[in-house]
Amino acid sequence: ACGAGGKVGAGGAGPEGAPVAGGTLKVLEFSEPRTLDPAALQNTGQGTALLGNALYGTLMIDNQQTGEVEYRMATDFSSTDGGKTFTLELKDGLKFSDGSTLDAAAVKFNWDRLKDPTLGSDSQPVAGLVKSSTVVDPTTLTVTLGQPSPYFAQQMLGSAMNWIASPAALQKGTNAFDQNPIGAGPFTLQSWTRSGSIQLVKNPGYWDAPRPYLDNITITTSADAQQRVNALTTGQVDLGTEVDWQAAAKDKAAGLQIVTRPFGGGQFLALNTLRAPFDDVRARQALSYAIDLDALNAAVYSGYGEVANQLFPAGSKFHNDVALHTYDKAKAQQLFDQLAAEGKPVSFTFTAFPKDRAVAEAVQAQLSAFQNVKVQVKSADTAESGKIFGAHDFDVLVATAFFIDPEPALYSAFSSQSPRNATGINDPRLDQALLAGRTGTSTDQRKAAYQTVSERLAATVPVIFYARPAQAAVASSKVGGVSMYGTGSVLPELLWLAK
Amino acid sequence: MVLVTMVVSLLMALTPGSVAEAILGQNATPENVAALNAKLGLDKPLWQQYLSWLGNALHGDLGTSPLTGQPVSSAIAERAPVTVELAVLSLVIALALALLFAVLGATWPRGRFDRFLNALSSVLLSVPAFIAGPILVYFLSVQTGLFPVLGWAPLDEGLGANLESAFLPALSVALVEIASFHRLLRADLTSTLREEYIDAARARGMSHAYVLFRHALRPSSFSLVTIFGISLGRMIGGTVIVETLFALPGLGQLIVTSIGSRDVIMVQGVVAFTGVVYVAINTVVDLSYGLIDPRVRRAVTA
Amino acid sequence: MAGNGTAHLRGDEALLSVRDLVVEYATKGGTVRAVSGASFDVLPGETLGIVGESGCGKSTAGRAVLRLEGAVGGEVSFGGERIDGAGERRMRALRRDMQMIFQDPVASLNPRRNVPAIVAEGLAISGAPKEKQQRAAAEILTAVGLSPEQLATTSPRRLSGGQAQRVAIARALAVRPRLLICDEPVSALDVSVQAQILNLIEDLKTEFALTVVFIAHDLAVVRSMTDHVLIMYLGKTCEFGDSQQVYDHPAHPYTRALLDSVPLADPDHPFRGPSLDGELPSPLAPPSGCRFRTRCPLAQPVCARTEPEMREVRPGQFAACHFPDQNEEQQ
Amino acid sequence: MNDILLSVRELRAYLGSPRGVVKAVDDVSFDLARGEAIGLVGESGSGKSVLSRAIMGLLPRRSETTGSVTFEGRELLGLPRKAMREIWGPRIAMVFQDPGRSLNPVVRTGRQLTEGMRRHLGVSRSEAHARAVKLLAEVGVPDPERRLRAYPHELSGGMQQRVMIAVALACEPDLLIADEPTTALDVTVQRQILDLLRRVQSEHRMSMILVSHDLSVVAGRTDRTAVMYAGRLAEVGPTRDVFRQPRHRYTHALLDATPTMDHERHAKFPLIPGALPDPVRVPPGCRFAARCAHATASCSDPGPDMRPAGEGRSVACSNPVTGGELVGR
Amino acid sequence: MTSTGLLRGKAAKKAAAKLPVVPAAKKTHSVLVWLSYGWMAAIILLAVFAPVLHLPSYATPIGFPRLGPSTDSLSMLLGTDGTGRSMLSRLIYGARVSLVVGTAACVTTFVLGSLLGMMAGYFGKKLDTGIGLLTDVMLAFPGLVLLLALAATFTPSITTLIVGMGVMGMPQFVRLARAQTLSWSTRGFVRAAKNMGAGPWRILFREILPNVLPPLAAYLPIVLAHVIVAEGSLSFLGLGIPPPSPSWGGMIYAGKDSIADDPHLVFVPALAIFCTVFALNQIGDHLRNRFDGDHL
Ligand SMILES: Nc1ncnc2c1ncn2[C@@H]1O[C@H](COP(=O)(O)OP(=O)(O)OP(=O)(O)O)[C@@H](O)[C@H]1O
Ligand SMILES: Nc1ncnc2c1ncn2[C@@H]1O[C@H](COP(=O)(O)OP(=O)(O)OP(=O)(O)O)[C@@H](O)[C@H]1O
């Protein structure tokens, strides 16, 4: 059960045979949630997907290999009118861990709630696509979207919409909820020491018996790449999420299983097209020409990263050959000189959040070999993101857009209609292609649309993709059943420990 | 204390960004920020926010973090034991080693061994915790597997596990402290050993070790106790780097993440708490002067 | 003994007159009354000796006269002028007329300044030009028997006790004072050096027309250096009179006991009289009545009740004792 | 009682200092009989303390001694520390100059008094305590029980010195070295301590070396007196003789310069001109020659030797004082 | 009673007399002292003349990242850093930052701290209470908040680092200076100066200051080391000196994840810090001995 993982690739294998029940799995996550409110959880490997899946279960998932939607707590979520309205059918007799019923009303409550921007949910853009929803009967909910989107199921399953928490529990307030979060997932919370560990125990009333196999899960957190490697390789933890290529390479060298999916998109340098110097496309092109992605990879990931030169990886059904980036020192210098001569020298500030400092410094180092370009690196805290993202107060920063299905990541990142368009790129042809990708009903239609998207991105250079995301689950050879859906979301109910 | 928290809230207000932006992340459009601020009551003028916080704080209510929804006092209660244990443990380690070094050094002053120890403490002085930590982890956990790489085992998992998880972080913090402790103690010890009462004790035929521990150590520990107090106070404020590195649920991580997300209420609460602890430590240090030297004792009791 | 009173004061012609001086220190154990109501005066040109056991308040009295220690009560007049209330500015001017040599000569010299700078300090403060300072410093150093060249770069730490004491004297004399208070100028010195310093003080006294207050606990030295002597005990005055007369006919039992305790360089008669028992009581809780009564061989119940006043026992000799005559009889 | 307890022969103790080698004690020889008290006098810096410490074997680290110190026929110089520890306390004890500095301020007097007994005599805690109470009473400390619990700073200087003497007596030593035991004290207390020392010395039939820079202190308290100058002994003899008839020019000058009660008012004090020689560069021959009015060429080269001069007496002077010159005294 | 004849003539024994030989003071450390002066001189000279040394730019990569030290060329002498820049050049330019930040922060701390401490110690009473309160507040105050605020309000730069670290180190000096002043101000010479009519400021600066300074200055090397190292710790929080300017502490921090694989990234700057700290200590000891030697 292993996907491709760039140069790191798949690692060792898990145990053979049928799943065994019992045991405590120790998991190392990258970051800790602010609260256990599903709205505050991120359904990505880098986020807190495993925890969300454990506490709240999943309505549906997409198959790790085929990408097809598979239903879990939902039995159906489809549209008959080309993506304008969807009907959600739930399994009968779903119960929250406190015994109350998980019904369509609970789903509606959760989904409506996610739309509230002040919750700060990462999934708000997806939830915002839903214009209205109606409870038809206890297991049926109809959903009307603001805009047709045939692939909405794929979008929502990769967000917090996939997680349904008990409305009654949510209404008791954050602190009470954090002490006793109620969902219908395979595990329930035993205790949570902030910055320490999260202890989960098997939910005996889980709908999909005999799953989960494990009795307990302990989740600890470390953002230090080397320490994560140490903890995994010494066997102090059994399973971890890895977001750093170099660390993943070390894990692999130690013979651990690496499980990932063939993601498209990746990490990029976002160039602010709304103000100088990058309001001029030549400046953006110059920067793109100037940057040697292999050198960047060598500096940031010790060469273990997978450089993203095409929007979709080779195996993707949307794959095309359009090169997003060309390294050409001479052209870069020529453009820099030209701009300087026009009195618009390329001088900018690289706004680096703590984890991006190495990238910023490497870019700065590379550019120092050119004339007429100046880079400053400024550290920023996430608390400043309002100013930075909201008011587009930056020149260059690191952002990501990665996906299995390009929807909604690409639309959200590059459409001029999207509130999350960080670069402010406003290219009508790009917008059009993105919309076509969103509303297209056949794979061919969509593939054509995304070809255009690739071309427009290469031409307008709002961003410079430099690496695929490292979104891997790393596990010791004792851990069986490591599988993921969405953007690296590991399913805890399938995990088991070999004796 | 009031002064400290006031300055803190002022400084925090000066720094760009706000807790609302931290919560909203990429959704942080100005409208959303304003809406959330209104919801959290953060749209009032700063002095009003501060005064209402202060009023509640004086009644023992440190408020609730807007970021996590956790009451500040319970957050502190959860974290403080970790940091306190870490601080105490590392200081005990540092003290024990520094004592050993100083005593050995003072036994053969200016000898080869003494100079070696001095050089060693210079080395330790130039090795920050963020380097010492990884090196220790590499040798003591990755290579030998003696200690866990990271994480915290609370006391209820057993004292053994607890100490095991605390040892490496404590040692990495201790290494730097050893150097300053050693220097101070060595200097004081050598000057005490020059005192006439040491000769007098020797002239009674008492053994070297007896003279050293019974007669010389106590009068030489004044500066040490002072520095010990200061170090302890500083560490209670958070051993940030080590806590982050070893993923320990301590106050240091709390304050750093709170600062990072501009969670002013949490920061104020933690600062108020560490301030109180600091004052308490100072008092204890002052009292311990009396224990060390009876000549001071009268001043304290009288 | 140890009583008070002002009967022994000699009136207006005194250069320095101290009346009922009280000095207190706040200490850990409580307030110490280091000087409690002592009175004395010095006539121009004479040498007054102040004698007493360690801690009886001799230095404190000397310092309080110079207002280096805040006095709690009493009057101090210098040259007929009341100075106990004088302002800081007036005091600075007056200090040039009254100088003190401190008890520990080495400690009274700043180890981080060179000798000429220390000697010229008084002139520097009064704003004299550099050149004049240097000249004056050289002059005065020569006068006290030191070589200015040799000391120009010497740190006080490298001076011997005798040299340090000479420097301290030079510093005091550099501002040409009228009154010199010497606080145990020789007690830290060897006999051979002691003689040099004592002779120097005698010489300078004539040369600079000085009036001297000579504080010491070496009774032999005081006898030959002074004209009048004041005996102190626990912050109070015991006896006052012409020094030879007091030594030859001590009226106060304490004076007597002191003289009896002085070791004599005579193998067959090591001491003049019997030993005095007991120790100095704590200044924190002085005995009632006569403060000496706890150690006094003549103590009577009255001594515990009433504090004796200074009164004339013989012409020019005053003692604060209820039984001064008995003392005499015993002798 | 011609029973020699301590015999010092050609003792030299050189100390290293930043300025060079200090010849603090240079060729000193004398004997001390059992039960005898010897006074060691000399100006500050003449080497009295170094001599006492050299006998004890308590010199600073950078120092070297030659010669011999025999105690009951046993050579002490070069004895390993371990063996010395058996001698310190029960055989030789020392009282230091400043009681305030030689009692540990942070240790109760009781412990300081009993620790030696417990180590050397192997007595139990309670027995040591009982002995300590008796000792304190003997040295004239009132209310001994309470004083044992006191810290040194709670005692007056005189009491501290009494405690120090008690500490020294704790293991009933054969030899007591008292290095300026009264210099820090008042006349009245000095008198008490001197009387006490003399009493215990004769009662315990102890030998004593009483060091002082004050001739008067030594005069009435010792059987013999040794006068020291610049690291050498100038003259040794029975106390009475040394004071009545000083032979060495230095002893004479020193006695002369000592102020006396019958000195005439405002008269000049007799002086010894000059100062002690630099201990790093001592002149050859008689070290007093430079300050001596009677010095001749032979004083510096070859210089006088220690010569016997009458009953129990020896003097190192080329032109010793003869009887007739002593009129002034 | 005694032993007359036993004292034999010295002349007879002269030939046999063995003179004690006092071992000369150990001079072994003097080599170290000169090495220390040499190291400091070298570091300072290199830092000052860095621009004329024909070193590759500290900002531009010269080769593959994380190459080990090699003797092929001068610029590769210490290998390359995480982004392929010359370690040698970064080390030398880093010396500039580290030394400037270190010294300036030390001096700030030292001057302000000593001044306040001396005033507190000498004038006592209200001023002492006030300054005591201030230092307590500063000690209890999280330096992190201060640095963050400084960094965020003024953008991190050498100046903010100096101010921040300078202020943070102050309380210690205040305390030390206060304690020293308290003990010196009761000395005889202060009283003597008062007796000469000296005003309080004159006493403070002329009499007390020269005595308080040397013991305080002895702490400077340690403080300097702390500052240099702490500057690296600040990189941890994003408060260090902004890139690409190198600093030793920052270099250590940047290399910390590669200790196992590429140890030179950490050990080269760590060694530089160690040598500097060690040298400063040696020099400090040496100077102290030199000026106070005769006092021992
Ligand atoms: N600075 C001070 N603080 C508190 N108490 C003091 C201080 N100076 C002196 N005393 C106390 O005041 C009393 C008198 O002290 P003072 O120094 O005047 O005595 P003295 O006669 O000069 O003694 P000595 O012969 O030792 O110089 C003593 O009990 C002493 O303990
Ligand atoms: N630790 C030492 N290191 C170097 N020189 C020393 C040391 N101790 C004493 N001296 C020197 O040795 C010489 C003799 O000193 P010592 O202390 O024996 O004199 P003393 O006669 O006891 O004088 P005092 O009467 O002052 O106690 C002096 O010149 C002194 O400077």
Ligand SMILES: [Mg+2]
């Ligand atoms: Mg005095």
Ligand SMILES: [Mg+2]
């Ligand atoms: Mg001595």
